[in-house]
Amino acid sequence: MLSDREVLSTLEMLKNEHLDVRTVTLGISLLDCASHELDRFKNQIHRKITLLAKELVRVCDEVGDKYGIPVVNKRISVSPIAVAGAVFSSAQMIEVARTLDEAAKEVGVDFIGGFTALVEKGFAKGDLSLIEALPEALSVTERVCASINVASTRAGINMNAVRLMGQTIKTAAEYTAEADGLACAKLCVFSNIPQDIPFMAGAYLGIGEPDAVINVGVSGPGVVKKAIERARESRPGLDLGQISEIIKRTAFKVTRVGELIGREVAQRLSVPFGVADLSLAPTPHVGDSVGEIFQSLGLASIGVPGSTAVLALLNDAVKKGGAFASSFVGGLSGAFIPVSEDLNISEAARRGLLSLEKLEALTSVCSVGLDMVALPGDIAPETIAAIIADEMAIGVINRKTTATRLIPVPGKKAGERAHFGGLLGSATIIPVRDEESSRDFIRLGGRIPAPTQSLIN
Amino acid sequence: MRKVVISVLGTDRPGIVAAVSRILGENHCNIENATQTILQTEFAAIFIARMPKDLETDDLLSRLRRGLKSLGLHAFLKSMETLPDFPSPPESEPFVITTTGPDRQGLISGITEIMARFRANITNLKALYRKNTDSTERTTVIIYEVDVPVQIDHQAFRQALRDRADDLGLDLSIQHRDIFEAIHRV
Numbered sequence: 001m002l003s004d005r006e007v008l009s010t011l012e013m014l015k016n017e018h019l020d021v022r023t024v025t026l027g028i029s030l031l032d033c034a035s036h037e038l039d040r041f042k043n044q045i046h047r048k049i050t051l052l053a054k055e056l057v058r059v060c061d062e063v064g065d066k067y068g069i070p071v072v073n074k075r076i077s078v079s080p081i082a083v084a085g086a087v088f089s090s091a092q093m094i095e096v097a098r099t100l101d102e103a104a105k106e107v108g109v110d111f112i113g114g115f116t117a118l119v120e121k122g123f124a125k126g127d128l129s130l131i132e133a134l135p136e137a138l139s140v141t142e143r144v145c146a147s148i149n150v151a152s153t154r155a156g157i158n159m160n161a162v163r164l165m166g167q168t169i170k171t172a173a174e175y176t177a178e179a180d181g182l183a184c185a186k187l188c189v190f191s192n193i194p195q196d197i198p199f200m201a202g203a204y205l206g207i208g209e210p211d212a213v214i215n216v217g218v219s220g221p222g223v224v225k226k227a228i229e230r231a232r233e234s235r236p237g238l239d240l241g242q243i244s245e246i247i248k249r250t251a252f253k254v255t256r257v258g259e260l261i262g263r264e265v266a267q268r269l270s271v272p273f274g275v276a277d278l279s280l281a282p283t284p285h286v287g288d289s290v291g292e293i294f295q296s297l298g299l300a301s302i303g304v305p306g307s308t309a310v311l312a313l314l315n316d317a318v319k320k321g322g323a324f325a326s327s328f329v330g331g332l333s334g335a336f337i338p339v340s341e342d343l344n345i346s347e348a349a350r351r352g353l354l355s356l357e358k359l360e361a362l363t364s365v366c367s368v369g370l371d372m373v374a375l376p377g378d379i380a381p382e383t384i385a386a387i388i389a390d391e392m393a394i395g396v397i398n399r400k401t402t403a404t405r406l407i408p409v410p411g412k413k414a415g416e417r418a419h420f421g422g423l424l425g426s427a428t429i430i431p432v433r434d435e436e437s438s439r440d441f442i443r444l445g446g447r448i449p450a451p452t453q454s455l456i457n
Numbered sequence: 458m459r460k461v462v463i464s465v466l467g468t469d470r471p472g473i474v475a476a477v478s479r480i481l482g483e484n485h486c487n488i489e490n491a492t493q494t495i496l497q498t499e500f501a502a503i504f505i506a507r508m509p510k511d512l513e514t515d516d517l518l519s520r521l522r523r524g525l526k527s528l529g530l531h532a533f534l535k536s537m538e539t540l541p542d543f544p545s546p547p548e549s550e551p552f553v554i555t556t557t558g559p560d561r562q563g564l565i566s567g568i569t570e571i572m573a574r575f576r577a578n579i580t581n582l583k584a585l586y587r588k589n590t591d592s593t594e595r596t597t598v599i600i601y602e603v604d605v606p607v608q609i610d611h612q613a614f615r616q617a618l619r620d621r622a623d624d625l626g627l628d629l630s631i632q633h634r635d636i637f638e639a640i641h642r643v
Contacts, residue, residue, distance in 0.1 A: 001581045001602065002553065002581075002600075002602065002634070002637050002641075004583060004585055004598075004600065006637050006640075006641045007553060007555060007600050007637060008555075008598065009641075010632070010636065010637055010640055010641070011555060011557075011630055013640075014630070015630075065615070066611075066632075066633050067632055067633050067635070067636045068630050068631060068632030068633075068636065069632075069636065253640045253641075256639040256640055257636060257639060257640060259639075260635060260636065260639045
């Protein structure tokens, strides 16, 4: 028999602490759809996606109902389009993006990721076509997400790609100027991109993956925050070692929920189960914020001194708890700090407590990087590239994944507010020391060599 | 081989299980299953025991009552029946249904009536009363562990339960039991 405490604490996690399964992502390989003919390629990817994903939303809802735990987002990731559609021109790539968007709408998923190119060591034809297509592809589609890997610890940093992405982001923002540069909210630039990511906006299905696979992204900043608060209230003398233990246990519970639900969805769809991605990913709702966890640990706000240490503790404890809960953990596990998507982090940026420089420092210990950061609209493309280069360097040297999702908001200045809508939230534009100060450096181009893996300090 | 079901009720105190098992032992009865619970100050237990051939159930009951009288306990006994024609239970899945809301009469009968209608079998039931900190009203939390037949219309079952819970002013949740196991048990 279950104990009262087991039942009641589960209900509490569910009702008051926003316990949910954040995302079930169906990964679909499109490599077998490859063709030289655009129409044939489009037809084949549309057919494969709609066939495999037609039951995804219904099954997720049914399984969520059965366990009383909602699956909030249902998404699709596909093979990197720059690989699957390597023969196409940029105009044709835009057509491919439209097809992906239509297929996503047809099966009722909110995002489809995989408009992706991996260019850390150099460009192939398809990579350049895809990057060139990005501004238009992301502005004429609603649900397509893109990611570009420009650096890795083994390859170094492709500074030509970094420079190109600075310009691409700027153009993509201008294409969606009326929506505060929304296209850029669907575009991530990575270093050390994992082999497979089920989390948007960077999601894609890796090359070593099965034909179709179910990955699950669990979340729960609200659950972690409440667990810390409850523990500190009942035992005021708790130290950080003990608090880390509490976070670990909470991450364990959340991950177990995700894996249970992910496995059942996979089984019902007759698709193998891939990984659970145990990330603390916030939403723009009160009580579902990573930033609030910093306050529950005694900091006035995320961004003040001490924040990097707290984030390091948080990230590590989440990984440890999750790693024990599931043998198949992957993706981008850890804590995300997307500025606009987290009410509390967005507020810290508005109050000036969280500068671009502090955000960059935080990214050396967080899950990904400079995420959903709104920048002034008149920022130079080279400055965007330089911010990307800094973030890539952190990832490359520290052998971790880092990424940027930067949004230069057309026509707006630092201190003004940008609105992206829905889960993407809104953010105050952060000031950048610009004055084209990075232009000459970025224009040097080339590749920053891969770092030595010995002589570490 | 004869088996009997013995239930014992009374105000809780130390020594009840010892007294019952001593009497059964003295009468060469072997306890095969036992369960006990305490609700507020009241004790309740059920024992299944195997009896020797030469012992009559009436004799055992009167010896139990005599022996337990001084402890203020009430004992009841019935022969355990074997029903060869009893249909095997339908294939089912274990769910946990919880209701929370202000205390009033008819909460359990209201909810269990729906369960019975859908042939869902209650395997465990616990009602907990908690006084609200900000009022004199009491909140009742009732936890039902229920085997729900696989073949029924689950949507209709859920809807019927939710509608009834609404009528009774209760919050209701239905979750597969596995979720509790996954979260709390390694």
